[in-house]
Amino acid sequence: MVFDVSTDSRNEVQSDWGSMEQRMAQRLRRIFGHSLNIRHIDVGSCNACESEVLSLSNPYYNFHRLGLFFTASPRHADVLLVTGAMTHAMEDVLLTTYTAMPQPRLVVATGVCAIHGGLFRESPEFAGPVDTTIPVDAYIPGCPPTPYAIINGILQAVDRRKGKKPC
Amino acid sequence: MLADWLRSGLSSRRVTTTYPYGKEANPIHRNWRTVPVIVSACKSTMPCRCGDFCPTQAITCPDGFAVQIDVGSCIGCGRCVNLCPQVFAWSGDVTVAASGRRRLISVADGGEMARGI
Numbered sequence: 001m002v003f004d005v006s007t008d009s010r011n012e013v014q015s016d017w018g019s020m021e022q023r024m025a026q027r028l029r030r031i032f033g034h035s036l037n038i039r040h041i042d043v044g045s046c047n048a049c050e051s052e053v054l055s056l057s058n059p060y061y062n063f064h065r066l067g068l069f070f071t072a073s074p075r076h077a078d079v080l081l082v083t084g085a086m087t088h089a090m091e092d093v094l095l096t097t098y099t100a101m102p103q104p105r106l107v108v109a110t111g112v113c114a115i116h117g118g119l120f121r122e123s124p125e126f127a128g129p130v131d132t133t134i135p136v137d138a139y140i141p142g143c144p145p146t147p148y149a150i151i152n153g154i155l156q157a158v159d160r161r162k163g164k165k166p167c
Numbered sequence: 168m169l170a171d172w173l174r175s176g177l178s179s180r181r182v183t184t185t186y187p188y189g190k191e192a193n194p195i196h197r198n199w200r201t202v203p204v205i206v207s208a209c210k211s212t213m214p215c216r217c218g219d220f221c222p223t224q225a226i227t228c229p230d231g232f233a234v235q236i237d238v239g240s241c242i243g244c245g246r247c248v249n250l251c252p253q254v255f256a257w258s259g260d261v262t263v264a265a266s267g268r269r270r271l272i273s274v275a276d277g278g279e280m281a282r283g284i
Contacts, residue, residue, distance in 0.1 A: 020188045062183045115268070116240035118223055131268065140264045141271055143242040146201060148186050153264030155187065160266050 024155075025067030035067040036158065039077035039101070043094050043130070044120070045084025048144040049111040053081065061147045068154060074100045079154060080134075085113035085120040086127045098134045106157045109136045110150060112143045137161065186261075197259045202238045203248055204258040205273060209234045217254075220246050238263060239271035 025035065040053055056063045057070065071077050074097045086094065098107070109130045112118040120126050130136055137160055140153035209215065209228075217234060218226050225241040228234050234254065236247075247255040265271050 059182055060184055061186075065183065112223070112240060112242055115271070116223070116237075118240065118242050121223065121240075136268075138264050138266055139239060139268060139271060141238040141241065142201060142263065145263070146196065146199065146261050148184075148196060148261035149201065149263050151186060152262050156264050156266060 021065045025065075035069055036079060036154070037069050037071040037077050038079045038081050038154070039071055039074045039097070040081040040083070041074075041094060041097055043082060043084045043090040043114070044087040044125075045111070045113060049083035049113070052144045052147050053083065053110065053150060055147050056150060061151070063147075063151055066151070066155075068151075074098075075102065077101055078104070079106045079108060079157065081108050081110055081150075081154075082114050082130045082136075083110045085117050085123070086130055086133065087125050088127045091127045091133055094130070094133055104161060106137045106161055107134055108138045108140060108150075108153050108157050110140045110153070111145055112141060115139050115141060118143060196261055199259045199261070200243060200245065200257040201261060202241060202243065202258050202263055203236065203245070203255045204260075205234060205236055205254060206256045207254060209251075209254050217247065217251060220250060222246070233274065235272055235274040237272045239268060 040050075042050060055061055056068075074080065078101075080098060080101060082094065084090075098105070107130070109115050113120060114130045116129055117126050127133075138153040138157035140149050142149055145153070209217075215228070215234075218224055218228060221241075222244060223240045223242055225237045225239075226234060226247055227237070236255075245257070248257055
């Protein structure tokens with residue numbers, strides 16, 4: 001049996017949103033040459049931010065509709081999504097991950113711990129905010145930030161990147 | 168609460184959110200407590216100690232009276248909203264990301280957070 005899309009009333013309702021989302025995916029492809037691939041790194045998080053980041057790919061938030069994807073290697077990534085309060089042990093790892101990424105590359109600091117340190121700022125194991133080690137393109141506040149805010153931050157970093165030379 | 172969500176989810180025909188485009192089918196995030204914002208300027212006539220009850224010192228009064236909040240260091244504990252509801256209130260805004268660290272600091276005048284988009 002051939003599935004006929006035109007007879008599906010749901011698709012008619014969604015076609016407007018669907019076309020806008022496709023345009024966003026095309027815009028990302030124009031800026032980066034392909035869909036946006038995200039590498040997530042945890043530099044000392046309590047896993048609340050991880051819970052929100054993982055829900056980006058669930059059926060409700062479904063960030064693949066915008067042309068955003070997770071990737072397993074920083075070599076394939078355009079965006080480094082950093083969560084957690086950076087510990088001394090992870091400082092070098094973060095720097096190595098950043099240098100392993102191809103240019104142009106974007107860094108998004110997700111959550112209060114990555115931006116400021118949050119409750120762990122006074123801890124002797126805290127090495128400093130993420131922007132003291134690598135340049136950050138977008139800051140997403142929240143403890144933890146909502147998935148909406150994470151999508152907003154990633155798109156904002158891409159908008160900032162638009163029209164610039166490779167860094 | 169859950170029944171309302173199920174009803175609106177089933178009746179809206181679309182499970183996936185439409186964010187960042189247009190009207191949300193389930194505008195459930197309006198009730199979320201994402202970040203506290205300053206709704207009105209602090210009317211205190213003496214230097215208050217609102218920064219002391221903030222666990223991460225996100226609330227500061229640089230020149231004694233003009234209160235400002237740095238959402239980049241706010242963990243959303245809600246003590247400021249409970250103790251000083253005439254100045255602080257919860258915001259359901261989800262477009263809180265910023266491209267610069269200083270843009271995360273919001274002050275009383277306007278009460279609006281600096282946004283990049």
